[in-house]
Amino acid sequence: MESAQPQPQPRPGLAQMAPRSYDKKAYQTIYPQYIDSYLSPSEGRRLTKTQGVEHPTMDEVLLALRVLGYKDVLVDAARSYPRSQSTTKFPMVPRGCIKVAIKTPVDEHYIKKSDFDTQTRNAVVAGIESKHELLRRVAALIKEKVPNRPQLATVDDIIAAYNPTPQPKGKR
Structure with missing residues (x-):
């Protein structure tokens, strides 16, 4: 007879870690x-620069999702986002996705009428029907709730701090 080992309880916090197997x-994946308004669209930005936030963190995105009502x-x-691995804008590759x-x-509150039934599912939060609308709301909440956000150091800032005297640019 096997003894029942206690299962580890999830830590109280903003979100749970992704299990190995889930549907x-x-x-939807959100990086x-x-x-990030600092990036170009080819580097992964999906909002306009005015809608985006400069250097958002994963914790800020999680907090905004909780405020919006996502459980x-x-x-x-x-x-890590594949496009950010090849850019030189970050000293280190940012990690994490939500x-x-x-x-x-x-299977929740939906009875399929036939194999050809294409009825859309209901949104979890009213008014947010798409991923793009969710990204807009998250960015707006981060701007509103955290006005004095700390700025991350860029590669140019680190080089300037390491080498404070400007070097002449041109051929030698």
Whole structure:
């Protein structure tokens, strides 16, 4: 007879870590780089510069999701946005992504009428029907709730701090 080992309790906090197996189709992935106004669209920004926030952190995005009312949020701290791995704008590659269920699961409050039924699922939070609208709301909340955000050091700032005297630019 096996003794029942106690299961580890989840830490109280903003979100739970992503389990190894979960329904990946039910979640949308959000990287903080999606709302970073410092990046260009080719580097991963999905909002306009005026809508975005400069250097958002994963904690700020999680807090904004909680304020909006999302409860089914998973965090994957080990993942990094593939486009940010090749840019020189960051001294270190930013890590972490957030998985959020924007729509209710298929099996919840939904009876499929036939195999051809294409009825859309209901949004978890009223008024936020798409991922793009969610990104806009998250960026607006970060701007509103955290007005004096600390600025991250860029590669140019680190080089300037290390080498304070400006070097002449040109051919030698």
